[in-house]
Amino acid sequence: MYTWDMESILHNSNWLKRIALQFITEKDFEKIERTSVNLKFKKNEIILKQGNKPTHIAFMQSGVVKFNYENELNKNIILSLVAAPKILGGANLFYKDNNLFSIIAVEDCEIILIDSNVLLDLLRNNGKFAVALFQVASDMFKKSILNFISLANKQKEGRIADIILYLSENVYHSNSFNLSLTRKELAEFACCSPENVIMTLSKWQTEKIIDMSKKHFEIINIEKLKHISKIG
Amino acid sequence: MYTWDMESILHNSNWLKRIALQFITEKDFEKIERTSVNLKFKKNEIILKQGNKPTHIAFMQSGVVKFNYENELNKNIILSLVAAPKILGGANLFYKDNNLFSIIAVEDCEIILIDSNVLLDLLRNNGKFAVALFQVASDMFKKSILNFISLANKQKEGRIADIILYLSENVYHSNSFNLSLTRKELAEFACCSPENVIMTLSKWQTEKIIDMSKKHFEIINIEKLKHISKIG
DNA sequence: CGCGAGCTTGACGTTGTTCAACTAGAGTGG
DNA sequence: CCACTCTAGTTGAACAACGTCAAGCTCGCG
Numbered sequence: 001m002y003t004w005d006m007e008s009i010l011h012n013s014n015w016l017k018r019i020a021l022q023f024i025t026e027k028d029f030e031k032i033e034r035t036s037v038n039l040k041f042k043k044n045e046i047i048l049k050q051g052n053k054p055t056h057i058a059f060m061q062s063g064v065v066k067f068n069y070e071n072e073l074n075k076n077i078i079l080s081l082v083a084a085p086k087i088l089g090g091a092n093l094f095y096k097d098n099n100l101f102s103i104i105a106v107e108d109c110e111i112i113l114i115d116s117n118v119l120l121d122l123l124r125n126n127g128k129f130a131v132a133l134f135q136v137a138s139d140m141f142k143k144s145i146l147n148f149i150s151l152a153n154k155q156k157e158g159r160i161a162d163i164i165l166y167l168s169e170n171v172y173h174s175n176s177f178n179l180s181l182t183r184k185e186l187a188e189f190a191c192c193s194p195e196n197v198i199m200t201l202s203k204w205q206t207e208k209i210i211d212m213s214k215k216h217f218e219i220i221n222i223e224k225l226k227h228i229s230k231i232g
Numbered sequence: 233m234y235t236w237d238m239e240s241i242l243h244n245s246n247w248l249k250r251i252a253l254q255f256i257t258e259k260d261f262e263k264i265e266r267t268s269v270n271l272k273f274k275k276n277e278i279i280l281k282q283g284n285k286p287t288h289i290a291f292m293q294s295g296v297v298k299f300n301y302e303n304e305l306n307k308n309i310i311l312s313l314v315a316a317p318k319i320l321g322g323a324n325l326f327y328k329d330n331n332l333f334s335i336i337a338v339e340d341c342e343i344i345l346i347d348s349n350v351l352l353d354l355l356r357n358n359g360k361f362a363v364a365l366f367q368v369a370s371d372m373f374k375k376s377i378l379n380f381i382s383l384a385n386k387q388k389e390g391r392i393a394d395i396i397l398y399l400s401e402n403v404y405h406s407n408s409f410n411l412s413l414t415r416k417e418l419a420e421f422a423c424c425s426p427e428n429v430i431m432t433l434s435k436w437q438t439e440k441i442i443d444m445s446k447k448h449f450e451i452i453n454i455e456k457l458k459h460i461s462k463i464g
Numbered sequence: 465c466g467c468g469a470g471c472t473t474g475a476c477g478t479t480g481t482t483c484a485a486c487t488a489g490a491g492t493g494g
Numbered sequence: 495c496c497a498c499t500c501t502a503g504t505t506g507a508a509c510a511a512c513g514t515c516a517a518g519c520t521c522g523c524g
Contacts, residue, residue: 069381072462077384079377100377123363130362131355135328137366141373145311145332148380149301152309152423156512183471191384193513198472214471214521230304388480415503425481430504446503 023129028122036114041105043180048089050102056113058088063109064171064180068188069101078189080147081106081181083171087136106180151191154232159190160200161229164210168219176218255361260354268346273337275412280321282334288345290320295341296403296412300420301333310421312379313338313413315403319368338412383423386464391422392432393461396442400451408450 020029041047047058050070065088067079079101082088088103088111123130150162163186168175179186187194204210209225211218219225252261273279279290282302297320299311311333314320320335320343355362382394395418400407411418419426436442441457443450451457 071381071385075385077381079380097374100374120363123366124359127356127359127362130359130366131352134355134362134366134369137369141376142329142332144373144376144380148311148376148383149303149309151380151383153303153307194470195472195474195514196512202472426502427482427504427506428480434504 020129023126023132024122032114032118032122035118036112039111039113041109041111043105043107045105046102047105047109047111048099048103050099052099054089054097054099055116056089057116057119058103059112059114060084060086060088061110061112063105063111064107065103065109066106066181066185067101068104076188077191078185080143081167081171081189083173084109106185154229156190156192156196157200157228158230158232159192160186160197161225163190164217164219165222165225165229167217175222176216178215179217180215252361255358255364256354264346264350264354267350268344271343271345273341273343275337275339277337278334279337279341279343280331280335282331284331286321286329286331287348288321289348289351290335291344291346292316292318292320293342293344295337295343296339297335297341298338298413298417299333300336308420309423310417312375313399313403313421315405316341338417386461388422388424388428389432390461390464391424392418392429393457395422396449396451397454397457397461399449407454408448410447411449412447 017029020032041063047065048054048056050068060082062084064081064083066081069077069079071077089099123133150159154162167179168177171177181189183197184194187197190197201210201212204225205212207224209219209221209228211220249261252264273295279297280286280288282300292314294316296313296315298313301309301311303309321331355365382391386394399411400409403409413421415429416426419429422429433442433444436457437444439456441451441453441460443452
């Protein structure tokens with residue numbers, strides 16, 4: 001949620017330029033480049049902080065980030081985990097309130113920070129570009145709703161299965177991956193206790209649905225996992 | 233969520249025309265009028281159906297609707313409840329998939345159905361109008377996230393308190409209202425069993441936090457209710 | 465070698481769901 | 495006008511799901 005997935009449009013390192021130039025002129029793009037900065041973030045560094053004013057949009061060129069909400073009692077919830085390339089913090093472009101949640105690096109990231117007002121001006125003068133961004137934003141919105149629904153009517157096992165499948169399909173793009181989240185973070189993502197995550201995963205290990213050792217995960221029986229996700 | 237609240241901009245019966253004319257010409261507005269239809273829906277009638285193609289945007293002039301998601305096992309979840317005036321189904325304008333959920337009348341409604349493509353063309357040629365709609369859409373998105381977070385880290389009582397407060401503040405605009413939802417629907421909204429809703433409400437009745445008889449609700453001690461919402 | 469953070473496991477208590485029984489009111493047909 | 499039925503609402507008890515706690519483990523690092 002809250003991200004724009006540009007993968008269907010572009011794949012190389014210069015993807016930001018390529019998509020922008022479908023809608024805006026070279027001159028306008030140079031204006032974006034002049035007012036933006038390139039930054040590198042290490043694991044656990046905060047890219048956009050909950051409660052801050054949303055003055056910038058972040059284009060993520062490489063890496064993985066989590067969207068983290070912290071409540072009054074310092075309890076965290078991970079709203080989503082996303083891999084590059086994506087546009088982060090898009091909704092804040094238009095919504096005037098402070099950031100609802102933090103965006104934190106889970107793996108090292110390369111980020112381009114762009115001034116919100118510069119991009120906003122561009123969109124106001126270019127309906128096609130605005131509608132295109134709106135369309136990817138709607139897609140992200142749909143994922144958010146699906147997440148919400150999963151949380152609402154599934155039990156722990158269904159939710160944990162959803163997360164493993166999500167990570168495999170949308171973040172690591174493989175049935176075999178090195179997970180950069182701790183068990184506690186997995187629990188914050190599935191909205192349950194770390195113990196529950198561990199119990200479920202080791203149960204699946206003995207049932208040969210997954211295979212894991214330390215940080216390495218492999219989905220062995222994806223049909224069974226999807227079935228667990230479905231029945232909740 | 234998923235609605236555009238135009239109340240801050242306009243209040244009379246001709247509100248659709250008034251907002252549109254801030255951004256588009258009379259001629260364009262006539263095109264919208266020509267391609268749209270006015271309909272009345274009675275309680276429990278389906279306005280937009282889950283799974284259908286999103287061919288229209290619905291402008292709700294009067295009434296109250298629920299956003300209803302039905303899963304494979306015929307279990308319903310109410311994602312949101314909203315009162316006129318609102319624009320319904322906005323995200324579907326841009327997202328090409330089928331409707332994620334149904335929009336169903338909870339009270340009698342007057343609805344204007346507008347052809348998606350006509351509105352989309354207009355937005356492509358008018359960045360300012362597109363950005364304005366995007367901004368209200370972002371606001372609705374924020375509410376969706378807050379809903380999600382409430383569900384994720386609060387227990388039943390906190391969630392039910394959230395719903396009563398939401399209904400009072402955002403739907404009925406009063407501490408005293410006639411609820412058009414059944415207890416079962418309240419449960420579908422709070423994601424718990426009807427028994428749990430009833431137990432909680434009657435407990436609050438004896439504690440003089442609310443007063444209810446049949447469909448009539450009145451919040452007596454709003455501070456206590458907000459406290460319950462806060463501590464979860 | 466020892467410390468600490470993250471991981472794992474099992475026992476236990478709390479929370480929430482399910483089930484079953486009962487009540488009240490609305491609608492129907494004799 | 496009175497059974498009859500159907501639905502919504504209500505209550506309590508049994509049961510299952512989940513979180514919390516406490517203890518032990520593993521591994522990396524000083």
